Amino acid sequence: MRALRTTTALAVTASFVLLAGCSSDDPADPSPEPSADESSxxxxxxxxxxxxxxxxxxxxxxxxxxxxxxxxxxxxxxxxxxxxxxxxxxxxxxxxxxxxxxxxxxxxxxxxxxxxxxxxxxxxxxxxxxxxxxxxxxxxxxxxxxxxxxxxDVCLNYDIGWFEETGREVPENLGLLSDPEYNGILSVTNPATSSPGLAFLLATIAEFGEDGWEDYWRALADNDVRVTSSWSDTYFVDFSAPNYGGDYPVVLSYASSPPSEVIDGEPTTAALLDTCFRxxxxxxxxxxxxxxxxxxxxxxxxxxxxxxxxxxxxxxxxxxxxxxxxxxxxxxxAPLADEPHTMDPEVISENRDAWIESWTEIVLD
Incomplete structure (x- = not known):
């Protein structure tokens, strides 16, 4: 997860939200709760x-x-x-x-x-x-x-000032980022080497389904998406936000990243909450x-x-x-997404390697 976000500034988490999709949903098989007399x-x-x-x-x-x-x-x-x-x-x-x-x-x-x-x-x-x-x-x-x-929540973050200065509409959802209007503005991390990168890949699979996610990534590749090996490279090096000065106004990070980018009481970045994976x-x-x-x-x-x-x-x-x-x-x-993308760990386990292989062929080969 991040050492800013440390980097995890990590990593992707609040005390007031219960996780959906990553914990057991079977009431007949609850996770055991430690008893008061059971010592570590x-x-x-x-x-x-x-x-x-x-x-x-x-x-x-x-x-x-x-x-x-x-x-x-x-x-x-x-x-x-x-x-x-x-x-x-x-x-x-x-x-x-x-x-x-x-x-x-x-x-x-x-x-x-x-x-x-x-x-x-x-x-x-x-x-x-x-x-x-x-x-x-x-x-x-x-x-x-x-x-x-x-x-x-692993989400895309954007540079508020860049969009204000260029007069472009903020791409509020994943689909818009494949539009040629947003060519060359997105930096993400490799799902083979980065857990945020894999989380984002899973978000796109959950969003577009088995029949559509590969075409979506082909469109992103045609739109000159940048891929780095780690979250820190994407966020600290590539992000155009004032604290970093890179060349990419949309980067992969966390819903909890923007508070660290508030300058003189004004937010300089925000998360796209429709792009999140828990x-x-x-x-x-x-x-x-x-x-x-x-x-x-x-x-x-x-x-x-x-x-x-x-x-x-x-x-x-x-x-x-x-x-x-x-x-x-x-x-x-830093609000969490109301409806983050989630996926059953068993489904991830069964398909992870094949999905990463397909992604690599589409984006990197």
Whole structure:
């Protein structure tokens, strides 16, 4: 998800919205809720003086004081390993499964979660931290391998000033961006390497269906869509918004990005809420980790009030905890989509590779 949005400024998340489409819809198979007398294995473990390695994407961000408090309370020495964007992260986890990169992972999202679970990358863990019940609302059906930490909507963002200065109408929906009038204005990320990129691809498939999404991407390719390998390249380098000065007035980002672009009380960017895909980010203990109990402690920490409260202003996504308030300006500048695109994780799992292969042939070959 983003280290602005950190980048995840991450990643895509609020305490006042329940996720549709990424949690189990089967009332007969609810995600188990931790009982009051059920203690976390990490809670009883003596971790003082031990080390834990957290593998995450290159957008992860946490305040120094929040991290320092955790290290002091737990006795752990925390090291972070960041192999790349979220899509790259999952690929690396699978490739290094026999020699795990660390003990616990943060940043696998619902577009890649089923792949990681199927590959056996994660060990089961059921946290008992304060926000565990809230996290269960976003659980991957039939699995206890991943714990939801945050969520958001992956959406196209646009440069308000550019459209005002050029006199062009804002392309309020996906279909308009294939019009020749919008040639050369859109930058997105590669769905093979970027979780926001995959989320956007899924949004277009949900919007146009199996019979129409490929033609839509052919039209975008003809319209000179730019493709980068990571969210940070698209947002920080390509975006024409005042804080960045790139050449593309429409870029792929998050519904929660615009508050960070308010200058002197005036918004300079906005999200196109009809283009959104709901994204959830998870944490999980790596199978074969050297210190799994420390990894469990990290997950409990990420569900703590302190960590959850830090999520909005550091990773620009919504915390899963219902006990945490998001910044007041988000109501004005970062509303979530009323009807975001969603997709069953099983459908994603069954079709992801074929969809990415087809997309690559259309857009990059």
């Amino acid at each position: 294995p990490s809670a009883s473990a003596d971790l003082d003086g031990q080390s834990v390695t957290v593998v995450t994407h290159d957008s992860f961000a946490v305040p120094d004081d929040v991290l320092a408090a955790f290290e002091e309370d737990s006795g752990l020495d925390v090291t972070f390993v960041q192999p790349g964007d979220a899509g790259t992260l999952v690929n690396q986890l699978i490739l290094t499964q026999d020699a795990p990169l660390g003990d616990v992972v943060f940043g696998v999202d619902n577009t890649f979660a089923s792949r990681a679970i199927e590959e056996g990358v994660f060990a089961d863990y059921k946290p008992t931290a304060p926000a565990a019940a809230d996290a269960a609302e976003y659980a991957v059906a039939g699995s206890q391998a991943l714990t939801a930490i945050d969520y958001s 994204q959830v980010e998870y944490a999980g203990v790596l199978e074969g980790a050297e210190n799994p109990e420390a990894g469990q402690a990290v997950i409990d920490w990420m569900l703590s009030d302190d960590f959850q409260a830090s999520v909005p202003e550091n990773m620009y996504v919504y915390p899963v905890s219902s006990q945490v308030d998001v910044p007041a300006e988000w109501a004005e500048y």
